[in-house]
Amino acid sequence: MHDIRAIRENPAAFDAALARRGLPAMSSDILSVDEARRAAILAAETAQAAQNAASKEVGAAKARGDEAEFERLRALVAEKKAEVAAMNEKAGAEDARLKSILETIPNLPLPEVPEGADEAGNVELRRWGTPRGMDFPPKEHFDIAGAKVGLDFATAAKLSGSRFVVMQGAVLRVHRALAQFMLDTHVNEHGLTETWTPVLVKDEAMYGTGQLPKFTEDSYQTTNGWWLVPTSEVTLTNFVAGEIVDEAALPIRMTAHTQCFRSEAGSAGKDTTGMLRQHQFEKVEMVSITTPETSLAEHERMTGCAEAILQKLGLPYRVIVLCTGDMGFGATKTHDLEVWLPGQNTYREISSVSVCGDFQARRMNARFRPAGGGKPEFVHTLNGSGLAVGRCLIAVLENGQQADGSVDLPAVLHPYLGGKTRITPDGALA
Known part of the structure; x- marks a missing residue:
């Protein structure tokens, strides 16, 4: 399995090593999926933070006896909970997509390995x-x-x-x-x-x-x-x-x-x-x-x-x-x-x-x-x-x-x- 961080840091070197294996450049496609994965993870984390904050405010509204605010916040928490679940599912799907690509790419040859087709x-x-x-x-x-x-x-x-x-x-x-x-x-x-x-x-x-x-x-x-x-x-x-x-x-x-x-x-x-x-x-x-x-x-x-x-x-x-x-x-x-x-x-x-x-x-x-x-x-x-x-x-x-x-x-x-x-x-x- 390849290190996605190494591909991010030097995509040109990754593609050059693949070329020595007789394979086409893949870093662009890989990094596109990686970007979508990271964005989905960030969105899920942001939604989770909003849910946590709303959950704290629910208790405070209940303690103040503000029933209208309590109901509004409780509905917001339920909405954020569903949003978090959807975001986590999307992040998981993008992560699985990236893994399915990386796990089928062969190891990269060391520089001293002679180049050849067969x-x-x-x-x-x-x-x-x-x-x-x-x-x-x-x-x-x-x-x-x-x-x-x-x-x-x-x-x-x-x-x-x-x-x-x-x-x-x-x-x-x-x-x-x-x-x-x-x-x-x-x-x-x-x-x-x-x-x-x-x-x-x-x-x-x-x-x-x-x-x-x-x-x-x-x-x-x-x-x-x-x-x-x-x-x-x-x-x-x-x-x-x-x-x-x-x-x-x-x-x-x-x-x-x-x-x-x-x-x-x-x-x-x-x-x-x-x-x-x-x-x-x-x-x-x-x-x-x-x-x-x-x-x-x-x-x-x-x-x-x-x-x-x-x-x-x-x-x-x-x-x-x-x-x-x-x-x-x-x-x-x-x-x-x-x-x-x-x-x-x-x-x-x-x-x-x-x-x-x-x-x-x-x-x-x-x-x-x-x-x-x-x-x-x-x-x-x-x-x-x-x-x-x-x-x-x-x-x-x-x-x-x-x-x-x-x-x-x-x-x-x-x-x-x-x-x-x-x-x-x-x-x-x-």
């Missing part, structure tokens, strides 16, 4: 690792013999439709091991607090992180009103909704491994084969709550936490900064990590780490009390994948594949697999 404008920051040379044509994960045994898309389609998978055996063991490895690394080495949260949330939680109202079609809602979380960013970030925390308690750093659910409403025809883009998947999420002064440093730290997972797994990747036209709705700056997939002969996104500034905090009314005193300020929120478990499984399978259809597994996973080091061509751990 993913072609993203800028690569660095690479790690060298893709392994293979003396055979590399296959995609669903065609590798050892993995194919444990990936059942036909049964999943029978049960649920497209973009689901049933996993069994060795592949599932590796999937589970990846999630445990990620959690252990984030907790033991990165200082994140492991957290277990519901996957069913109320409207307010989805609104707080920006999924509602703009992206209703991208999420699933139950018949009794709960929403299935698209990521535990929703639950973890909303821990501070409506709260005022002490600055000494910041930063708050959490991680959670959950099921995630997305309708993929805007991705028709994309990545329909395999596990890359599914309606139900697992993710290990990272969320940080910070002060405004520390959020950019925290963004770099969180990016490093996600990179550490890929490095320990020995998976080549690159880090890119998203351009203004490719950033998510709530982000003010985003780093994407793209892992090398030999089967596709390209890098694909496996993590997105974003700093949101006070954009989500304003929606949630999440603030902190400065250590040096003064009025409470809005916190800054950050979120990032650490990592998407299914996509990480794809990368492990494709990068570890051998000519005979077996898969060599990363050394850091061996302790989680009872010392097993590979998936055989027939789909067993060995």
